Amino acid sequence: MTIVTVERCPNYHGEAPRQAIERALEPLGGIKAFVKPGQKVLLKPNLLRKAAPEEVVTTHPAVVKAVAELVIAAGGKVLIGDSPGAAGPHTRNNLIKLHRGCGLDRVAEETGAELALDTAQEIVSLPNGKLVKRIEIVRYALEADVIINLPKLKTHCFTLLTGAVKNLFGLVPGLIKPTYHAKFPDVNDFSTMLVDLMEFVSPALTIVDGIWGMEGDGPNGGTARELGLIIVGTNTAAVDVIMSRIMGMDPLLISTTRQSVERGLLTGDLDAIEVRGVKLSEVIQSDFVIPPGRTNAFPGWAVPFMPIAKYLLSTRPRIDRKKCVGCGDCERVCPVDTITMKNGKAQIHLSNCIRCYCCHETCTHHAIDLIRPLFQKIFV
Ligand code: SF4
Ligand code: SF4
CATH class of the missing domain: 3.40.50 (Rossmann fold)
Known part of the structure; x- marks a missing residue:
């Protein structure tokens, strides 16, 4: 048991x-x-x-x-x-x-x-x-x-x-x-x-x-x-x-x-x-706020259209330039090296981003927001 x-x-x-x-x-x-x-x-x-x-x-x-x-x-x-x-x-x-x-x-x-x-x-x-x-x-x-x-x-x-x-x-x-x-x-x-x-x-x-x-x-x-x-x-x-x-x-x-x-x-x-x-x-906390998921929360009809569905439906990271202090922690932790530093601020090149959110997890300055695309809000 x-x-x-x-x-x-x-x-x-x-x-x-x-x-x-x-x-x-x-x-x-x-x-x-x-x-x-x-x-x-x-x-x-x-x-x-x-x-x-x-x-x-x-x-x-x-x-x-x-x-x-x-x-x-x-x-x-x-x-x-x-x-x-x-x-x-x-x-x-x-x-x-x-x-x-x-x-x-x-x-x-x-x-x-x-x-x-x-x-x-x-x-x-x-x-x-x-x-x-x-x-x-x-x-x-x-x-x-x-x-x-x-x-x-x-x-x-x-x-x-x-x-x-x-x-x-x-x-x-x-x-x-x-x-x-x-x-x-x-x-x-x-x-x-x-x-x-x-x-x-x-x-x-x-x-x-x-x-x-x-x-x-x-x-x-x-x-x-x-x-x-x-x-x-x-x-x-x-x-x-x-x-x-x-x-x-x-x-x-x-x-x-x-x-x-x-x-x-x-x-x-x-x-x-x-x-x-x-x-x-x-x-049980029925009003507990759960983050909208990735592939495991996509509607069934979207699955055959991966990876376009991932692009349209998955949450993406965005740098808040006002909060970013340019420490470079996110750049070091990004598994696909898609973050670079420019003029003392982090920049994310989204085309290579695999949506792992390690950068968001790492930033002690809370300078990385997670943006829900409109399609996700409507369909997921
Ligand atoms: S970890 Fe946060 S504060 Fe540091 S460079 Fe990245 S976004 Fe900016
Ligand atoms: S979500 Fe992952 S892959 Fe995308 S920028 Fe952040 S650390 Fe890099």
Whole structure:
């Protein structure tokens, strides 16, 4: 039986996150069911970019701290690590700045957890990979005895959901990630790669920071939304199903969820996923703002007319020249090198743009708008 627990957590203060996580873990056997004394436990938060906790872009340090305390109390050794593309190249200095900016240096000081600064990576084989047979992964993830996935509940302009499955993409080092966007510009192919990766990484547990989430143009430029929830499960894809439902979204709109069902990694009867804790119907946000999707949200009649339909119907990035400070971060992260700098401002050459929105995800100045074409507004 697949169980996902949902517990209320009013805020990030004091003992509230830890108590909510402990309650959510109870039906799964508590933290000791996952962590044995002496084990190396990697906590994998979503550290999309250097962002203060109140920006609601990253997994809140109070949630990371609560999980670290529980793991340490169970006798585990905690390592906290992520390698976002928006932090630039996967270097020790960039990681130090990232951890400090996201408030994780204090978590390490207060709990004794270690922050992952090892930049070594390995190419691993994915024996069950459908699309990807080999992939680069940070070495510390391979050395961990247990991986606990700590995503943030957010929308995503490309995949619709920044959920449990997608959070694992952060184990692919820094600027290697955009190369996968270039290889797999179609959201379904990209999602196949994510499911290949999920099968390999196979986290023991996922604990979602849904106390404050993000709606609209997530994962970086959306609007903060208070939900007051912690969501916990052992089946990574099942956690995404429940997260989608809470966001008022059909779970099968998410390509990784559809593919997890097709590959037998998740029950095809999504109603058979047992939700413990609060009643799901009480926490569904029917007015949650979901970004209009890409190919997976196109009407059926448009499919034979790809790529023209993509051009006419897909959301496109546009630089807001007043806000752009010319930092060049978007240029560095663009997987197809279609952003250049001119007179100290970024310029997007749309003819080559694959609509991955990595630039939008990266820009700390919110200088990249996402424009919905008229055809999309009418037909999608
Ligand atoms: S659009 Fe944003 S990321 Fe790109 S150069 Fe301007 S400020 Fe930097
Ligand atoms: S311009 Fe932005 S959306 Fe287009 S390919 Fe580059 S990073 Fe992706």
